[in-house]
Amino acid sequence: xxxxxxxxxxxxxxxxxxxxxxxxxxxxxxxxxxxxxxxxxxxxxxxxxxxxxxxxxxxxxxxxxxxxxxxxxxxxxxxxxxxxxxxxxxxxxxxxxxxxxxxxxxxxxxxxxxxxxxxxxxxxxxxxxxxxxxxxxxxxxxxxxxxxxxxxxxxxxxxxxxxxxxxxxxxxxxxxxxxxxxxxxxxxxxxxxxxxxxxxxxxxxxxxxxxxxxxxxxxxxxxxxxxxxxxxxxxxx
Numbered sequence: 458x459x460x461x462x463x464x465x466x467x468x469x470x471x472x473x474x475x476x477x478x479x480x481x482x483x484x485x486x487x488x489x490x491x492x493x494x495x496x497x498x499x500x501x502x503x504x505x506x507x508x509x510x511x512x513x514x515x516x517x518x519x520x521x522x523x524x525x526x527x528x529x530x531x532x533x534x535x536x537x538x539x540x541x542x543x544x545x546x547x548x549x550x551x552x553x554x555x556x557x558x559x560x561x562x563x564x565x566x567x568x569x570x571x572x573x574x575x576x577x578x579x580x581x582x583x584x585x586x587x588x589x590x591x592x593x594x595x596x597x598x599x600x601x602x603x604x605x606x607x608x609x610x611x612x613x614x615x616x617x618x619x620x621x622x623x624x625x626x627x628x629x630x631x632x633x634x635x636x637x638x639x640x641x642x643x644x645x646x647x648x649x650x651x652x653x654x655x656x657x658x659x660x661x662x663x664x665x666x667x668x669x670x671x672x673x674x675x676x677x678x679x680x681x682x683x684x685x686x687x688x689x690x691x692x693x694x
Contacts (some may be wrong), residue, residue, distance in 0.1 A: 490563035495524055495533070499531050506691060507588050507597045508533035508681065513540030513562075525566060526551050530627070534587055535566035536679055538580065558583060561679065576680040577646050578622040584683025590690040600628045613637050624648030627659030634668035640689060643673045644682045 490497045511524055521544050525535045529552055537544070538561070547559040557563045561580035565587065582592045593616070598606040601673050606629075610641040611638055613619065622644040624627035630643035643666070646657035649690075656676035663673045663685060674681040 459608050478524060482606075488526055492523055492527065494520055497527050498526055499533070502533060502579040506688065507684070508536075511535070511540075513537050513544060513564075516544075517545045521564075522548045525555070525564070529566050532568055534568045535564070537564035537583070538589055540564055573647075575622070575646070577644060577677050578620075580679030581620045581622065581644060581683035583688070584680050585686045585690070588687025588691065589686065590687050591623045598629075599623065600632055601625075602608075603632070606632065606650075610636065618689045619641065619687050620644060620682045622682075623663075624656065624659050625650075625653060627662035628661055630671050630673075631666040631668045634666065634671050639670075641668075641687055642682045643671050644679060645673070645676050647677055 458560060466677070478511040490499060494655050497687055502508040508528060509527075509573055511521060513521060516524075517563040521537055521540065525537065525548050529605055535552070535555075537548070539561055542557060542559075545555065547564075548564055549557075552566050556567070558565060558579070561576045561583055563580065565583070567587075567692050578594070578596070582594055586592050593612055595606075595609050595612060596608060613633065616637070618640050618641045619633055619637060621630040624646035625648065627643075627645050630641050634641040645656050645663055647653075647656035649656070649658065660673065663671065672685070674685070
């Protein structure tokens, strides 16, 4: 339950729009709601500033839809990651405002618009946006053509946090960090040839960066990078 939703519920009790029994029933699930196959953490937005995210793999379309509907009823933004269009169609049959984002394979039901890059970068951008951050996207600005990155120095200069997604040699975060004075969140991806070892080379390169001010998330973890960026920009606002 969001703070705004909680205030609305309590105001309804005060004005007589809701009975005491109805209010108690609503507040009964403020910590979590047990639906058998999942315990939905309705309290997370109060603790962390962003509601629980539904991790799609391993859940049936019916299970995802049940969780999404319960969360939407409590006034939460719904964010389903790493899912399928089949699951989206099931969710949309219950929640008509549901959006399908094909590139990051995500479902969103907004409570509170975008160019698209690769799925990991787009997952990070979408996560940060849903946390209330203003996001600017830069794509195809890798170190193989450094002039492409340098042409966007104005964007780097006004950013509060930078999420830098790179595969192959994973050098881009070090370059970007050397050009700015703000935190850089580095995201290694599994893109690369044989010696990339599905992103391990990029991960190790980022962990061994000589440029201070870089934090590194796991391989292909766009959600984790976007979440951290959202928290950092919220603290600065």
